[in-house]
Amino acid sequence: MLAPIGTYLHSFPGGLKLKHYKAMSCQQSLPVPRLPLSAEYVIPVSQHSGSEDKLIVTVGQKVLKGTAFSSSEQATGAAIHAPTSGLITAIEARPVPHQSGLKALCVIMEADGEDRWAEMNPCPDYQELTATELITQVRAAGIVGLGGAVFPTATKLAGTEKIHTLILNGAECEPYIACDEILMQQAPEKIIQGAQILCEILAIPQAIIAIEDPMENCQKSLDKAILQAGAEALIKVVKVPMLYPEGGERQLVQVLTGEEVPAGGLPLSLGLLVQNVATVAAISDAIIHGKPLLERIVTVTGNGIVAPQNMVASFGTPISELVDFCGGYTPSIARLIMGGPLMGLALNSDSLPLIKASNCILGLSSADVSSTQPEFPCINCGFCVSVCPAGLLPQTLQTMIRSENFSALEPLHLEACIECGCCDYVCPSHIPLVNYFRYGKDQLQQLAIDKQKSTLARERYELREQRLEKQQTERRARHQKRKQALAGSADKQTSIAAAVARAKAKKQQPEGSDS
Amino acid sequence: MEFSTSGAPHLPAQTRVNKIMLQVLLALIPGTLAMTWFFGIGVLLQIILAIVFALALEWAMLKLRGRPPGLALRDYSAVTTAVLFALCIPPLAPWWISLIGMIFAIAIAKHLYGGLGNNVFNPAMVGYVVVLIAFPLELTRWLPPTELATSIPSILQSLQAVFFGNLPAPLNWDAVSQATPLDVLKDGVEQNLLISEIRQSPIFGDYGGHGWEWVANFFALGGLWLLWRRVISWHVPVAILATVIFLTLPAWLYDPSVNPVPLQHIFSGALVLGAFFIATDPVTGCASRRGKLIFGLGVALITLSIRLWGGYPDGLAFAVLIMNMFAPLIDRYTIPRAYGQPK
Ligand code: SF4
Ligand code: SF4
Numbered sequence: 057m058l059a060p061i062g063t064y065l066h067s068f069p070g071g072l073k074l075k076h077y078k079a080m081s082c083q084q085s086l087p088v089p090r091l092p093l094s095a096e097y098v099i100p101v102s103q104h105s106g107s108e109d110k111l112i113v114t115v116g117q118k119v120l121k122g123t124a125f126s127s128s129e130q131a132t133g134a135a136i137h138a139p140t141s142g143l144i145t146a147i148e149a150r151p152v153p154h155q156s157g158l159k160a161l162c163v164i165m166e167a168d169g170e171d172r173w174a175e176m177n178p179c180p181d182y183q184e185l186t187a188t189e190l191i192t193q194v195r196a197a198g199i200v201g202l203g204g205a206v207f208p209t210a211t212k213l214a215g216t217e218k219i220h221t222l223i224l225n226g227a228e229c230e231p232y233i234a235c236d237e238i239l240m241q242q243a244p245e246k247i248i249q250g251a252q253i254l255c256e257i258l259a260i261p262q263a264i265i266a267i268e269d270p271m272e273n274c275q276k277s278l279d280k281a282i283l284q285a286g287a288e289a290l291i292k293v294v295k296v297p298m299l300y301p302e303g304g305e306r307q308l309v310q311v312l313t314g315e316e317v318p319a320g321g322l323p324l325s326l327g328l329l330v331q332n333v334a335t336v337a338a339i340s341d342a343i344i345h346g347k348p349l350l351e352r353i354v355t356v357t358g359n360g361i362v363a364p365q366n367m368v369a370s371f372g373t374p375i376s377e378l379v380d381f382c383g384g385y386t387p388s389i390a391r392l393i394m395g396g397p398l399m400g401l402a403l404n405s406d407s408l409p410l411i412k413a414s415n416c417i418l419g420l421s422s423a424d425v426s427s428t429q430p431e432f433p434c435i436n437c438g439f440c441v442s443v444c445p446a447g448l449l450p451q452t453l454q455t456m457i458r459s460e461n462f463s464a465l466e467p468l469h470l471e472a473c474i475e476c477g478c479c480d481y482v483c484p485s486h487i488p489l490v491n492y493f494r495y496g497k498d499q500l501q502q503l504a505i506d507k508q509k510s511t512l513a514r515e516r517y518e519l520r521e522q523r524l525e526k527q528q529t530e531r532r533a534r535h536q537k538r539k540q541a542l543a544g545s546a547d548k549q550t551s552i553a554a555a556v557a558r559a560k561a562k563k564q565q566p567e568g569s570d571s
Numbered sequence: 572m573e574f575s576t577s578g579a580p581h582l583p584a585q586t587r588v589n590k591i592m593l594q595v596l597l598a599l600i601p602g603t604l605a606m607t608w609f610f611g612i613g614v615l616l617q618i619i620l621a622i623v624f625a626l627a628l629e630w631a632m633l634k635l636r637g638r639p640p641g642l643a644l645r646d647y648s649a650v651t652t653a654v655l656f657a658l659c660i661p662p663l664a665p666w667w668i669s670l671i672g673m674i675f676a677i678a679i680a681k682h683l684y685g686g687l688g689n690n691v692f693n694p695a696m697v698g699y700v701v702v703l704i705a706f707p708l709e710l711t712r713w714l715p716p717t718e719l720a721t722s723i724p725s726i727l728q729s730l731q732a733v734f735f736g737n738l739p740a741p742l743n744w745d746a747v748s749q750a751t752p753l754d755v756l757k758d759g760v761e762q763n764l765l766i767s768e769i770r771q772s773p774i775f776g777d778y779g780g781h782g783w784e785w786v787a788n789f790f791a792l793g794g795l796w797l798l799w800r801r802v803i804s805w806h807v808p809v810a811i812l813a814t815v816i817f818l819t820l821p822a823w824l825y826d827p828s829v830n831p832v833p834l835q836h837i838f839s840g841a842l843v844l845g846a847f848f849i850a851t852d853p854v855t856g857c858a859s860r861r862g863k864l865i866f867g868l869g870v871a872l873i874t875l876s877i878r879l880w881g882g883y884p885d886g887l888a889f890a891v892l893i894m895n896m897f898a899p900l901i902d903r904y905t906i907p908r909a910y911g912q913p914k
Pocket of ligand 2: 443444445446447448450472473474475476477478479480489490493
């Protein structure tokens with residue numbers, strides 16, 4: 057029985073109607089331009105939310121485009137590759153676009169300008185692959201979720217649960233970001249092919265592509281590609297109303313199925329596999345052409361950019377080159393953001409490299425950014441509650457976190473916060489709620505680690521105590537025995553006689569009377 | 572190129588506390604004008620007086636607490652408190668009623684509890700209840716709606732009443748003041764009169780008190796505007812009004828001769844003003860939607876109980892303060908279910 061997913065739409069609580077500003081970068085003709093080769097590339101070794109990978113290249117090594125830099129035997133890894141051909145000049149810690157602002161290990165590569173491909177392993181007859189082979193190839197191609205969460209795709213595919221629907225997420229709901237919209241217009245066939253590959257190999261009977269209401273052009277191009285691929289029975293395009301953060305995986309699942317992903321679980325536990333459209337296109341490239349994930353469509357936009365547009369750019373390129381390609385900054389540029397205006401990361405410099413998570417480079421003008429107005433106390437207005445898609449009480453959470461009352465957070469489910477920023481945006485007191493929630497989550501994690509440590513220590517201590525006590529009692533018992541042995545040899549006879557007498561007396565008593 | 576950074580989100584905030592308060596004040600204008608129309612210039616006089624005291628006290632308290640007063644004075648929260656208080660007291664009450672009310676509202680209920688956002692009790696209602704208990708005489712000297720009045724105090728006479736506490740001859744309090752419809756209703760019921768007999772009094776209008784019902788209409792209009800602007804959520808007003816109707820409807824249906832029609836309950840006294848403007852005070856209310864519903868239900872229950880069995884003709888102020896006490900408890904038991912938690 058198939059669930060008629062997408063036939064009826066549901067809703068999620070809260071959310072924001074935002075101006076989307078997507079047209080700003082979408083005035084160009086397709087296909088979008090490709091950024092020219094850069095002289096130097098800086099490729100962070102870990103670009104996903106999985107485990108660390110092992111580097112397999114060395115300084116001074118010449119590599120071809122597509123050569124793997126790391127191998128990832130681990131289930132949660134995702135490899136990185138040479139974005140072009142050239143020489144590895146260094147492997148060292150460099151600043152990377154990351155929340156922590158810390159440096160991270162990077163492979164630094166000098167391009168030789170030839171852009172020569174390494175030998176690839178195309179597999180146009182994907183039908184012959186087994187699921188395990190598919191997953192191995194996806195991992196080797198370094199594919200991660202390109203919607204921004206950069207979760208290793210292979211890990212998502214490796215579940216054992218039965219998947220009944222593949223959901224392709226094209227509902228790019230954050231303002232300004234248009235890379236998926238462009239992709240769906242420019243290369244819909246790749247998305248369809250990727251979906252077919254996943255469905256075929258993982259035996260998924262149906263797939264839906266979720267796009268937002270105003271994406272008329274995408275619907276047309278996708279429908280055409282579905283028709284050309286003869287996949288009408290398999291893939292369906294579903295329009296969902298435009299409401300931020302609908303493109304969030306959990307919210308999209310809720311809108312399409314009316315169900316919630318259980319806390320701590322994945323959509324997989326509902327029989328759903330959710331993939332971003334760009335991720336699926338990358339899977340198609342990786343399987344059919346053997347191409348690893350080296351580049352992506354990036355939206356470079358905002359009032360702080362002279363000529364906003366979308367482009368294909370390789371990972372490791374300095375962000376400044378993308379901006380230069382768009383004519384540079386306008387004089388009003390105030391903030392540079394990787395990602396969207398609600399969940400994006402403010403960058404301190406444009407010399408940082410482009411990474412797999414970089415769906416958008418947003419230059420906000422001084423008029424666009426929040427002027428730093430002083431914070432008011434929370435007035436409990438409840439605006440935050442009414443927009444929270446996770447059903448939380450942001451005002452209570454922030455009070456508890458501020459007073460460091462972390463034990464009170466448990467019934468409030470801070471962990472369900474998706475950091476969408478809706479509450480923060482509507483707060484009339486201008487409390488940096490998301491910042492507090494990030495801090496609170498960090499602290500909770502730290503507490504959990506500490507607790508684990510202390511439990512371990514306590515267990516060890518208790519075990520030791522038990523052991524000591526046991527030794528003590530044993531020793532005492534031994535002593536006792538020896539004493540008895542010494543004293544008892546004399547009156548053994550009498551004690552035996554007494555015992556016999558006792559037993560006799562007991563027998564003569566009426567039954568049950570001694571209870 | 573280097574850039575300054577900050578945490579997400581990066582959009583300018585949608586609104587600000589002072590804008591919220593300003594909208595509440597705007598929404599009070601129609602009702603206030605209606606009240607001035609029916610009860611004279613004294614209404615505006617009390618509002619101005621209370622605002623002046625409130626701002627002075629707010630400034631003084633912030634100074635005492637070592638906070639920069641500029642910002643807080645511009646958040647309009649003290650002004651809102653002052654206006655709500657002033658709308659509750661008789662238009663010709665002496666000036667010191669306002670002063671004492673504001674001392675308890677602003678200095679004690681607000682700042683001694685930690686200032687905006689930290690107060691437990693609704694400041695305007697604390698101020699009102701204190702003067703109501705301490706000065707019952709002054710607080711019952713309500714004026715009749717101008718159309719029913721035998722003698723209408725002029726502006727000058729109103730000023731004299733407010734600032735010197737006496738009325739120039741030939742006016743006197745007995746001639747000028749009149750019991751409110753709720754007083755009349757309560758007295759009548761206590762004398763075992765039938766509702767139809769009580770309603771003979773010209774003080775009653777079509778369904779509430781004469782004049783009062785129009786004031787309530789205009790406050791409701793402002794309240795609906797706030798709802799539409801989403802400055803307040805519907806939960807508290809709807810819970811209050813629905814509870815009042817559901818509880819008084821059966822009694823009225825059972826015996827309309829001794830039980831007033833539900834609309835009479837709603838359109839007299841401070842119920843509409845309270846439902847939209849007082850019980851919706853966010854700081855001292857409940858956090859979650861369910862909590863707000865329970866809060867409103869409680870306010871309505873207590874208000875009705877006081878009206879029926881208590882010593883005061885109207886009980887909204889007490890009801891709000893009592894529910895303020897329960898708000899933290901309600902909050903504790905109405906935490907909404909988070910996404911992904913078992914239903
Ligand atoms: S929106 Fe801001 S001020 Fe309002 S309740 Fe939430 S945290 Fe408090
Ligand atoms: S950031 Fe967290 S708490 Fe705030 S609205 Fe989003 S999910 Fe809710």
